[in-house]
Amino acid sequence: ALEEVYAAVFGTEAALVRPQIVSGTHAVALCLYGVLRPGDELVTVQGKPYDTLEKVIYGAPGALSEWGVHYTQIEPLPDGSVDEKRVAQIARRQPRAVLLQRSGGYSWRRGLRLEQIAALTGLIKELSPTTVVIVDNCYGEFVEEAEPPAVGADLCAGSLIKNPGGGIAPTGGYVAGREELVELAASRLTAPGLGRAVGPTLDCQRLLFQGLFLAPHFVAEALKGAVFAARFFARLGFEVLPRFDEPRSDIVQGIRLGSPEKLLAFCRAVQATSPVDAHLYPEGGVLPGYSDAVVMAAGTFIQGASLEFTADAPMRQPYAVYLQGGLSKEHVIMGVIAAAKAVIQT
Structure with a gap:
């Protein structure tokens, strides 16, 4: 029931909401490892990703780079905005996934507002309809009137000890988006063939609803x-x-x-x-x-x-x-x- 409520709130086909997701980085990593395969290309468009996500992509044992995932990092323009011309160039080569960050993280830069996510997603999808747009939604939930899937993102993910936990969720994270992609993320949390069908809710379900x-x-x-x-x-x-x-x-x-x-x-x-x-x-x-x-x-x-x-x-x-x-x-x-x-x- 909780996952159905999250899907309704985020305007998505499905959601994965579990106390076993230990952080926002963990939630985003589930999306990346669920969607990407050896030889695929992952693109970030805001320069260097947040420190802990950088380790997920490269630089730590078991990172995506060790699994043969190719990484392209598009640097921002001098004014800090996204280089849309470069995004278009990269999108034409059909990358498997593009990762957007709603928050600026530990970089002195602005995050992405929904209208910017909509514009970038529209540009990417026009040139590469099969590219999966994933949004690190940490710190951005409920700041605007809708969430990234409402403007075209395929997946978004975050932590329950940030915005959506309302200050009382003791642990957990979520993934919301297209059903088949949420299931891929769930398969990384549990196991292929099990996905969202298993997993204990522990004794915090009421706190997650509240x-x-x-x-x-x-x-x-x-x-x-x-x-x-x-x-x-x-x-x-x-x-x-x-x-x-x-x-x-x-x-x-x-x-x-x-x-x-x-x-x-x-x-x-x-x-x-x-x-x-x-x-x-x-x-x-x-x-x-x-x-x-x-x-x-x-x-x-x-x-x-x-x-x-x-x-x-x-x-x-x-x-x-x-x-x-x-x-x-x-x-x-x-x-x-x-x-x-x-x-x-x-």
């Missing part, structure tokens, strides 16, 4: 907090992305702080205003799937949940912090003000 019900409201709270953070830090003289008055594709707010000291001060202030583990002192550290040390402020009730108020960043230039979530805008405002004070005093 979280989905609450999700649009809490996403709205997070967006209000992000708009406040953008305006507040811009007034303090910091570069922000997006600006407070720009359309948004996700709940993430980038703030370029310019130094590792300011970055750490920001994250420590966010941690100190968190409802859980406020006494902890975040430091940069090595995490699986990341090339650089990463600092994370996440005093959350659900471990790793980023629909709750969190901030994180790779410890590298331009020392930009990425703020997301907030189950109440009041909490975000309190945390942002504390973070601003800490940064100014650093």
Whole structure:
């Protein structure tokens, strides 16, 4: 029943919603390994993919590159937009799949709004109707009035401890899209021939239903907090992305702080205003799937949940912090003000 509800909400033929999917990267990887075969070509159109997805494609044992999947990365134009002429050139050679990212990730770039996903999908399908368009939907669910499959994407995937879990899903992820493609992803989660037909629901099914019900409201709270953070830090003289008055594709707010000291001060202030583990002192550290040390402020009730108020960043230039979530805008405002004070005093 939960998967039928997800399919209805996302406007798709089918959905896979399981607590055994451990992250958004895992959900997207199920799509990629389900769809791609040796000799196929995978294309990304926004430059370097998110750190953990990069390891799925190449650079880690068992990556797609080891299975003979060819990878093409299209760099953005100088203004950060997608190079549609290059996309058209690559589409003419009939790649098996194109991966789009709704959020900018740890790159200082804008994510893709639905109208841009629609335009890119239309361009790709016109030149290569059989190419599968997969959208990493993490942080983008319920930010706009529809989801990527409504504008032509074949598959989208994400994490339940981000937007669609409504702040109460304890674990899980989802894949939604065309039925035969969702089944291919499910076969990677379980086994070929079993697919969606098996798998325990554990003791969290009610939370997954309730979280989905609450999700649009809490996403709205997070967006209000992000708009406040953008305006507040811009007034303090910091570069922000997006600006407070720009359309948004996700709940993430980038703030370029310019130094590792300011970055750490920001994250420590966010941690100190968190409802859980406020006494902890975040430091940069090595995490699986990341090339650089990463600092994370996440005093959350659900471990790793980023629909709750969190901030994180790779410890590298331009020392930009990425703020997301907030189950109440009041909490975000309190945390942002504390973070601003800490940064100014650093």
